[in-house]
Amino acid sequence: MPKTNQSKDRNKKTRHKFFLNPYSDCAFTKCPKCDNKTKVRKLPLVIHIEPQQMFILNKQCKYCPYCDLVIAKQKELESLINMAMIQWNPDIIGNKYLVMGTVDRNDWKEGSQDKLSPRDIVNRMYIFKDIWNFEVIPAGWYPADK
Numbered sequence: 826m827p828k829t830n831q832s833k834d835r836n837k838k839t840r841h842k843f844f845l846n847p848y849s850d851c852a853f854t855k856c857p858k859c860d861n862k863t864k865v866r867k868l869p870l871v872i873h874i875e876p877q878q879m880f881i882l883n884k885q886c887k888y889c890p891y892c893d894l895v896i897a898k899q900k901e902l903e904s905l906i907n908m909a910m911i912q913w914n915p916d917i918i919g920n921k922y923l924v925m926g927t928v929d930r931n932d933w934k935e936g937s938q939d940k941l942s943p944r945d946i947v948n949r950m951y952i953f954k955d956i957w958n959f960e961v962i963p964a965g966w967y968p969a970d971k
């Protein structure tokens with residue numbers, strides 16, 4: 826097997842797919858892709874807020890093990906971001922943000938916010954493999970089979 830010559834700084838780790846759930850009335854107890862039951866998982870999410878704030882938010886998400894899909898409620902996420910930013914950097918509240926990926930729980934515990942520099946976060950982060958979107962069809966549209 827040939828060895829690949831990868832620099833340590835180059836982050837190519839990927840993990841999970843991600844769906845930011847914009848529907849406050851839809852909890853996705855079932856996966857929107859495969860229809861299996863989702864689990865509840867607390868995950869350290871890496872969030873970038875414009876212009877230049879990186880931080881980690883340990884948030885309860887829905888997770889489908891079959892699709893490897895993480896689902897986070899947008900409303901909950903935003904209010905947690907705002908709460909954190911009131912203390913850290915109130916100037917950027919309301920700015921555009923992006924959920925980029927996750928870090929290992931160990932890294933998050935060890936770092937617990939201010940110990941991890943943005944560079945550390947980037948180096949340890951697993952970027953999402955893909956971002957998915959789903960449209961919710963009102964329940965009434967489904968044929969009532971059961």
Ligand SMILES: [Zn+2]
Pocket residue numbers: 856857858859860861889890891892893894
């Ligand atoms: Zn699924």
